[in-house]
Amino acid sequence: MTMMDGQLKDGLNGVIHRPKNGFVKHRRTVSHNGQTTLSNGRLEKANGDAGSGLDSGSELLTPSCSTDSLSEIVAIDLSSKDKQSVEGYDTGSEHRDECKMEDEEFEAAASYVDVFTIGGYVTLQLFGYLRDFLRRWRIEKSLVAKEKGNEGFVPLYSSWEDFYTRNVYIRIRDCWNRPICSVPGERIKLLERSTPSFGWAFSMTGNTIECINMGSYNYLGFAECFGPCADNSIAAIDKYGVAGCSAREDVGTTAMHLELEELVARFVGCEAAVTFGMGFATNSANIPALVDRHCAVLSDSLNHCSLITGVRLSGAFVKTFKHNDMKDLEDKLKELVIAGHPRTRRPFQKILIIVEGVYSMEGSICKLPEIIALKKKYKAYLFLDEAHSIGALGPRGRGVVDFFGLNPRDVDIMMGTFTKSFGSAGGYIAGSRELITFLKHTSGGMIYSAAMPSAVAQQILTSMRIIMGEDGTGEGMRRIRQLAENTRYFRAELKKRGFIIYGHKDSPVVPLLLFYPTKIATFGRFMLQRGIAVVVVGFPATPVKLGRARFCLSAAHTKEMLDRVIQATDEVGDILNIKYSRKHGPNAVVKSTRRQKEGLDEVN
Amino acid sequence: MPRFSKTIFLPFVVFPILIATHGFQSKNPNASWVEHILGTSWMHFLLEISLTLYIIYVSIHKMKRNSPNPLKESLEQLTEKEKENLIKEWTPEPLVPASFVQDIEMNEAHRPKVVCESKIAKYVSCNGRQYLNMSSYNFLNFVGNAQLEETAKRTIRKYGVGSCGPRGFYGTVDVHLELEEKIAKFMQCEEAILYSYGTATISSAIPAYSKRGDLIFVDDGVNFSIQQGLVVSRSNLKYFRHNDVKHLESLLEALRLQDQIALSRPRRHFLEKDDVDHPSKRRVFLVVEGLYANYGDLCPLPQLVALKKKYKFRIFLDETFSIGVIGRTGRGVTEHFDVARDDIDLYTGSLENALGSTGGFCCGSTFVIDHQRLSGLGYCFSASLPPLLAAAASTALDLVQERPELFDQLRANSEYMHKELSRLPGLSLHGLPGSPLKHLRLAVPSESRQQDADLLNRVVNHVYTNGSTLFITAKYAPAETLLPQPSIRVAVNAELTQSEMTSAVQEIASAAKEVLL
Ligand SMILES: Cc1ncc(COP(=O)(O)O)c(C=O)c1O
Numbered sequence A: 001m002t003m004m005d006g007q008l009k010d011g012l013n014g015v016i017h018r019p020k021n022g023f024v025k026h027r028r029t030v031s032h033n034g035q036t037t038l039s040n041g042r043l044e045k046a047n048g049d050a051g052s053g054l055d056s057g058s059e060l061l062t063p064s065c066s067t068d069s070l071s072e073i074v075a076i077d078l079s080s081k082d083k084q085s086v087e088g089y090d091t092g093s094e095h096r097d098e099c100k101m102e103d104e105e106f107e108a109a110a111s112y113v114d115v116f117t118i119g120g121y122v123t124l125q126l127f128g129y130l131r132d133f134l135r136r137w138r139i140e141k142s143l144v145a146k147e148k149g150n151e152g153f154v155p156l157y158s159s160w161e162d163f164y165t166r167n168v169y170i171r172i173r174d175c176w177n178r179p180i181c182s183v184p185g186e187r188i189k190l191l192e193r194s195t196p197s198f199g200w201a202f203s204m205t206g207n208t209i210e211c212i213n214m215g216s217y218n219y220l221g222f223a224e225c226f227g228p229c230a231d232n233s234i235a236a237i238d239k240y241g242v243a244g245c246s247a248r249e250d251v252g253t254t255a256m257h258l259e260l261e262e263l264v265a266r267f268v269g270c271e272a273a274v275t276f277g278m279g280f281a282t283n284s285a286n287i288p289a290l291v292d293r294h295c296a297v298l299s300d301s302l303n304h305c306s307l308i309t310g311v312r313l314s315g316a317f318v319k320t321f322k323h324n325d326m327k328d329l330e331d332k333l334k335e336l337v338i339a340g341h342p343r344t345r346r347p348f349q350k351i352l353i354i355v356e357g358v359y360s361m362e363g364s365i366c367k368l369p370e371i372i373a374l375k376k377k378y379k380a381y382l383f384l385d386e387a388h389s390i391g392a393l394g395p396r397g398r399g400v401v402d403f404f405g406l407n408p409r410d411v412d413i414m415m416g417t418f419t420k421s422f423g424s425a426g427g428y429i430a431g432s433r434e435l436i437t438f439l440k441h442t443s444g445g446m447i448y449s450a451a452m453p454s455a456v457a458q459q460i461l462t463s464m465r466i467i468m469g470e471d472g473t474g475e476g477m478r479r480i481r482q483l484a485e486n487t488r489y490f491r492a493e494l495k496k497r498g499f500i501i502y503g504h505k506d507s508p509v510v511p512l513l514l515f516y517p518t519k520i521a522t523f524g525r526f527m528l529q530r531g532i533a534v535v536v537v538g539f540p541a542t543p544v545k546l547g548r549a550r551f552c553l554s555a556a557h558t559k560e561m562l563d564r565v566i567q568a569t570d571e572v573g574d575i576l577n578i579k580y581s582r583k584h585g586p587n588a589v590v591k592s593t594r595r596q597k598e599g600l601d602e603v604n
Numbered sequence B: 001m002p003r004f005s006k007t008i009f010l011p012f013v014v015f016p017i018l019i020a021t022h023g024f025q026s027k028n029p030n031a032s033w034v035e036h037i038l039g040t041s042w043m044h045f046l047l048e049i050s051l052t053l054y055i056i057y058v059s060i061h062k063m064k065r066n067s068p069n070p071l072k073e074s075l076e077q078l079t080e081k082e083k084e085n086l087i088k089e090w091t092p093e094p095l096v097p098a099s100f101v102q103d104i105e106m107n108e109a110h111r112p113k114v115v116c117e118s119k120i121a122k123y124v125s126c127n128g129r130q131y132l133n134m135s136s137y138n139f140l141n142f143v144g145n146a147q148l149e150e151t152a153k154r155t156i157r158k159y160g161v162g163s164c165g166p167r168g169f170y171g172t173v174d175v176h177l178e179l180e181e182k183i184a185k186f187m188q189c190e191e192a193i194l195y196s197y198g199t200a201t202i203s204s205a206i207p208a209y210s211k212r213g214d215l216i217f218v219d220d221g222v223n224f225s226i227q228q229g230l231v232v233s234r235s236n237l238k239y240f241r242h243n244d245v246k247h248l249e250s251l252l253e254a255l256r257l258q259d260q261i262a263l264s265r266p267r268r269h270f271l272e273k274d275d276v277d278h279p280s281k282r283r284v285f286l287v288v289e290g291l292y293a294n295y296g297d298l299c300p301l302p303q304l305v306a307l308k309k310k311y312k313f314r315i316f317l318d319e320t321f322s323i324g325v326i327g328r329t330g331r332g333v334t335e336h337f338d339v340a341r342d343d344i345d346l347y348t349g350s351l352e353n354a355l356g357s358t359g360g361f362c363c364g365s366t367f368v369i370d371h372q373r374l375s376g377l378g379y380c381f382s383a384s385l386p387p388l389l390a391a392a393a394s395t396a397l398d399l400v401q402e403r404p405e406l407f408d409q410l411r412a413n414s415e416y417m418h419k420e421l422s423r424l425p426g427l428s429l430h431g432l433p434g435s436p437l438k439h440l441r442l443a444v445p446s447e448s449r450q451q452d453a454d455l456l457n458r459v460v461n462h463v464y465t466n467g468s469t470l471f472i473t474a475k476y477a478p479a480e481t482l483l484p485q486p487s488i489r490v491a492v493n494a495e496l497t498q499s500e501m502t503s504a505v506q507e508i509a510s511a512a513k514e515v516l517l
Helices: A061-075 A080-090 A110-135 A163-166 A168-173 A229-238 A248-252 A253-268 A279-290 A305-314 A327-339 A368-378 A398-402 A433-442 A452-470 A475-494 A517-531 A559-576 A591-601 B002-022 B035-040 B042-064 B070-076 B080-089 B100-107 B145-158 B166-170 B174-186 B200-210 B222-235 B245-264 B272-273 B301-311 B333-337 B386-401 B405-421 B449-464 B498-516
Strands: A008-010 A013-015 A187-194 A203-213 A271-277 A296-300 A317-322 A349-357 A383-386 A415-416 A428-429 A510-517 A534-537 A547-552 B121-126 B129-133 B191-193 B215-219 B234-239 B284-289 B315-318 B345-348 B360-364 B425-432 B437-442 B489-491
Touching: A013 A163, A061 A547, A080 A305, A110 A163, A110 A510, A163 A168, A163 B215, A168 A517, A168 A591, A203 A559, A229 A452, A229 B145, A229 B386, A253 A271, A253 A428, A253 A452, A271 A279, A279 A349, A279 A383, A279 A415, A296 A327, A305 B191, A317 A547, A327 A349, A327 A368, A349 A368, A368 A383, A368 A398, A398 A415, A398 A559, A415 A591, A415 B121, A428 A433, A433 A591, A433 B100, A452 A475, A475 A510, A475 A559, A475 B360, A517 A534, A517 A547, A547 A591, B100 B301, B129 B498, B145 B386, B174 B191, B174 B360, B191 B489, B200 B222, B200 B284, B200 B345, B200 B360, B200 B449, B215 B222, B215 B245, B222 B284, B234 B245, B245 B301, B284 B301, B301 B315, B301 B333, B333 B449, B360 B386, B386 B489, B405 B425, B405 B437, B437 B449, B449 B489, B449 B498
Parallel strands: A296 A317, A296 A349, A349 A383, A383 A415, B215 B234, B215 B284, B284 B315, B315 B345
Antiparallel strands: A008 A013, A187 A203, A271 A428, A415 A428, A510 A547, A534 A547, B121 B129, B191 B360, B345 B360, B425 B437, B437 B489
C-alpha cells in the first residue's frame, strides 16, 4: 500500500488520492489534500476528503443515469405517432415540459461506506453467533418462543431462517410497528411503548407522543376524521351497513360499487374499471387471470411483493429486468419474442410487462413513454401499478400517465390502490370494457372475496370527486399543487444539506440514504425524539448496502412542518454523519476546499 | 477477438517468442529447479505465466460456452434482419380471449345479476323489489346491526377511514391490537394476527411456513384461497379425496415407508443432508377446512388429530366459514368435536362471514403466529385493515359472547332448512344438517357441466323473477384445481323465522318443479 502513497491515480471520476494509512476511519480525520482536477467531462473536482475514499472506482453517477442515454435512443425509435402523443402533452401546462428523466438521481456514496456497511452486518452476524452460542449453553436466558407439543417433529423453522430476526431485528424492533391512536394525518399520535426486555416484548406506558407524520401514505391528505369524506362515509354506513358478507359475483354488488367503478374509469381515462377490497389482492388475484404458463412476464426488479405473488400464481415464465433500465428491458423483450418459451420452444402467447408508476422504496418514476414505445414495437401488453402514483402525480393527479401526458389507452391494464392518496382501502383495475368484463368473471377477487365495504367505497367516491373538482370547489387542485410544491421544496432542501436523496424530483416518496444498519435504528429513534415519525428500512426490504429512511410527503403538511422536519433531519444528520452526498451540500466536490473547511468547522 | 486469439495469436505470436526465449534457459543444464527458475529469462517466465493464464481462460470460456443454453447460441447466429422478421412475425394472442365475453354472457344468461340498493341484510332490495336473502354469509344477522354500525361510525370520527400504511409503518392502530387480543382470547390461543382481507389470510399464511421441498397433504375440496396459498408456497402437494381419512392414511403410510428407506440409506456425501426434501429437513403439513365452503360439511378433525400424532405433521385449519357458526359458542370445529386447542397448529378465520365486517385473522401459539409478522406477505406488504372495520369486528365478537343463544337458533334453523330442502324435487342436498351452508345439486347430473349449471341458474332465476327470495348459484373461477359440481348455495340466517323459511322453501320447490321436472 505504501507504494501508492500520494500517488495520483486516474479514476472514473477524476483524480483520487489514496490516504496514507489506506483506511478512512472517519471523514473528519482525513486531511484536505485539496488537489482538484478535471474529471471525465463533467467538470467535477475531487479532493482528498472522505468522498474519495478507498477505491478509485467509486462512482458518482448511478446506473440509472448512465442508462438515460440509452433510453433516449429508444425514444428516438418512437414512431411519429407516439412522438405526437408525447409532444401533445407538452403543450398542456407549464409544469409539464420540466418533467424530464434527468431529474432522477441515485447518487452512490463513497465506497468506504459500502465496506463499513458490510462490516456492520458482519459484526452483527458475529455477535449473533456469540449470542446464539450463549443461549445454547444457557449462559444467556433465551427469550425465543419455543414450540410446545409436537416433540419429534421436523423443526418448523430452520435455524438460519430467523437468525436475523432473533439477533438483529429484535434489537431495533422499536422502530417499526409503532402503534398509533389517532387519524394518520399530517400529525399523528403514537402510543409510547417501553421494552424492559430490549425488544422482546413491549408494554404501553399509557402516554402518547404527538409527532409530525412523515410515514403514512397520505399523499393528498384525505386521511381525515371530519369534513366531507368522513361525513359521507358515515352516511354510507347508514345506507349500506358496515359490510355485505358476500362476494361481488354473488350478491355483494351494490349500486355504490357500480357508481364507484364508473367514476374510477372516468378518473383514469379508461373505458371501464373494477374494484376490489384490497390492493394486494387486486394484483395477486388478477395477474393469474391474465397470464398463464404459456405466457411470459417481464417484471421490473423492484416490483412490489403483490405483483410478484400474482406472477408466481399465474405460473407464467418470468424475467426481471434491471430497475427502470430500458436497454435491459428491450434486450429481454427481444429475446423473449425471438426465442419463445425456453422449455417448450413455442412462441409465447402473450408477453406482459409489469411496472409500477412510482417505486415506493426508490422514489423513482417509471419511464413510461419509453416503455409504451417498446411495448408497441414488440407487441407486448403493459400492466401499470399506480399504487403510489395515482392521485399523487401529474398536473391533474391522475398518475404517471398524466405526468407524462400520455394516452391512458396505451396502457393495457391500469392498476392502482385506494390506500394511499384516497385515504381509504382497496384497489382497482381499469382498461378496455372487454378486459373488465373478463376480469369480473374470472378473477378470484370478484368470485370469492368479500365486496368492498360501503364506508371504504364512499371515502373513495368523495375524495376522487374532490380531486376531479366535481364537488364544485378548487380543493382538489389545491391539494395536488400543494403536494407538488411540498415535494420539490422538501427534496431540494434536503439535498442542499448534503443528504443523498434517491429518486425523481417530483416523487412524493423521498428516500434518504443511511447505509449503516446501526444508523437506520438511531435515525428512527432520534427523529422520534424530535417529534417526527419517519419510516426506516434496511435489509431485507432494501439491498444490504442501501439502508434508508423514507419520508412520504402530504398535501396536508404545511411549510412550517416541513421546515421543522428539515431542521431536525439536519440536526440528526450532523450527529450521525449521514450527509454523504458529493454532489450537493457541504461535501459537494465542486465546492471549494475552503468552503468545505468552514462547513466542517461548523460541525465541529 | 476470441477467434483472433485462438487462430492467430497462439501459433504465430506466442509460440515463436516462447521458442526464441527458451534458449536462455538451457545454458546450464545441471542447475537445480530453483536455479532453473531464477536463471530463466524474465521474459520467458512472463510468457509462460501468461500462457498458463490464457489456457485457463480459454478452458473456462469454453466450459461456459458449452454448458448452458445452446438455444441462446443458436439465437446469436441469427442476423439482425432475421431477428427483425421474427419479431414482425410474432402475433400475440389478444389479452382477453376473443370469444370469452360472448361465451360467458351466454353461459350465465340465466344467472341473476344482482345489484343491491340497500343493506345486504336478511332482507335486501334489488331490482326495485324486496327479497328474503338466502345467499350472503350473514349467518348471525350482523349486517345492519345497530351496535356494529354505531361503533364503525364512532371510529370514523376518531381515526378516519383508511389506515394509510402497512402495519409496520404507522398502520398499527390501537383498535387492531385490541382486536387481536380479543380474537386470541375468544379462540383460546396465545396470539392472533389480523389481515386486511379474508381471502388473503390463508394464502399468505401457508407460504410463510411451507417452502420449496416441504410437503403438504390437502383435501381436494379445499377453497380457492387455500389453493392459491399452496401454489405460492411451491411446496410438494399430495391431494387426498375429500374427507377420506382412509385415503389420507394410505398416503401417509406410503410416505413413511419411503422415508424409512431414505433415512436408513447411508448418506453418500455430507451435502446430502442439505437437500431440502430429505425427510430430516422436510416439514409436513396438513391443510383442511373446518366447514367446507364448497360442500357444507365438516372435516373429521378427531381422526386427523390422531393421524397427526402418529405421523408427525402439523395441521393448518381454515375456519373461514366455521368461526362464529359451528360449535356450542361459535368457536369453530375444535369446540364442536371437543378437540384440544393446542392440537391444531394454526387456525385461520374470517371476519367477513359470521362477524359481519371485513378482514381475516390467524391464531395459534406465539411461536407459530409471530413468524407471520415478518413473513406473512399479505400482512407485511399491504395496508392494515381500516380501523372502522376492526372496531366493528371487535363489537361483533362481544355480541357473539353476549348472545350464545344465537348459535342455538342458527343450528335449529339449519336443521329445519336441511329437513325441508332435502325433499326438493330433482335436487339433492349436500352438507351437514347442523351447518348453515348448504349446496343443492342436481339429483341426476347430466354429462355436461354447462348444461347442469344452466338448469340450476334457471331455477334460481325463476325464484328471482317470480318469487321474493334471493337464491344464487355458486360460482367458481376457471383456475380452480378441482371444480366442484354446480350447485345452488344456500346460507341460513340465525334470525330467520319459521314462516320465512317455509316460504323460501316453497318458492324454490315450485321453481324446481317448474324447471326440472
Ligand atoms: C406497488 C404496490 N402495489 C400494491 C400495493 C398493495 O396495496 P394495499 O396496501 O392496498 O394492499 C402496494 C402497497 O404498498 C404497493 O406499493
